[in-house]
Amino acid sequence: MAVMPDRTVLLPRFAHAAGTRGFAGRVLENCAAGPLMAWERPAGGPRVYISAGIHGDEPAGPMALLKLMEADFFTPAVHWLLCPVLNPDGLAAGTRGNGDGRDLNRDYLKRRTPEVRAHAAWLESQPAPDLFLSLHEDWETTGFYFYEINLGLDVPPRAAAIIEAVRPWFPPQPGPDIDGHPPRADGWIYHEAKADEPRRWPEAIFLARLGCPLSFTFETPSRAPLARRIAAHMAAVKAAGDYLPAHKKTAGA
Numbered sequence: 001m002a003v004m005p006d007r008t009v010l011l012p013r014f015a016h017a018a019g020t021r022g023f024a025g026r027v028l029e030n031c032a033a034g035p036l037m038a039w040e041r042p043a044g045g046p047r048v049y050i051s052a053g054i055h056g057d058e059p060a061g062p063m064a065l066l067k068l069m070e071a072d073f074f075t076p077a078v079h080w081l082l083c084p085v086l087n088p089d090g091l092a093a094g095t096r097g098n099g100d101g102r103d104l105n106r107d108y109l110k111r112r113t114p115e116v117r118a119h120a121a122w123l124e125s126q127p128a129p130d131l132f133l134s135l136h137e138d139w140e141t142t143g144f145y146f147y148e149i150n151l152g153l154d155v156p157p158r159a160a161a162i163i164e165a166v167r168p169w170f171p172p173q174p175g176p177d178i179d180g181h182p183p184r185a186d187g188w189i190y191h192e193a194k195a196d197e198p199r200r201w202p203e204a205i206f207l208a209r210l211g212c213p214l215s216f217t218f219e220t221p222s223r224a225p226l227a228r229r230i231a232a233h234m235a236a237v238k239a240a241g242d243y244l245p246a247h248k249k250t251a252g253a
């Protein structure tokens with residue numbers, strides 16, 4: 001098993017790997033532990049946005065994005081938008097919230113935190129992505145699960161393919177209740193584009209309101225070994241990538 005990248009070297013290591021692969025980095029906000037970065041590599045294909053590390057105590061997502069970058073997963077045909085560490089201070093401290101203890105992933109309506117203000121403004125300054133993937137972890141589960149928010153065509157085989165891709169590392173979390181929701185199938189929460197708490201929007205609800213037609217929020221079980229959680233996130237991202245939606249510009253052509 002390869003040595004896992006330490007979270008304190010993750011930001012510079014990601015910057016190096018992305019920079020050498022033609023990604024342009026933009027500092028969205030300077031945080032105490034380092035910059036909140038957005039990485040972009042334009043292309044004519046679909047716009048795919050992936051974020052991780054909005055909860056600082058969920059390191060598998062940021063590390064999975066680093067490993068995908070270093071493995072040259074990000075193909076040239078896709079317009080990639082990557083925020084590998086949305087909460088640099090939380091990641092450095094190993095806390096869910098930011099340096100002020102606020103949960104960034106409930107702040108996309110009121111935008112009281114500088115991180116979310118800067119991040120939301122960046123997302124609003126450009127066309128909505130065609131696909132959004134969000135990498136999270138959950139302390140309360142032993143299996144893998146995800147949220148799907150889908151404003152377009154219902155494609156059940158896509159959800160099934162993600163479940164099967166992750167199964168070598170984790171079985172899908174069974175119902176009848178996952179994170180307060182009845183799953184559509186084991187591991188699969190089909191969620192409306194509406195926040196569970198009306199005034200506390202998570203990032204995925206904000207993306208849907210921006211016009212992003214499809215998102216998946218992946219959740220690996222925090223209590224399992226980190227290497228398995230990283231591998232599971234990588235497998236889920238790859239499986240979702242096999243079902244990339246057509247870009248708006250070419251849809252119907």
Ligand SMILES: [Zn+2]
Binds near residue numbers: 055058136137
């Ligand atoms: Zn989370």
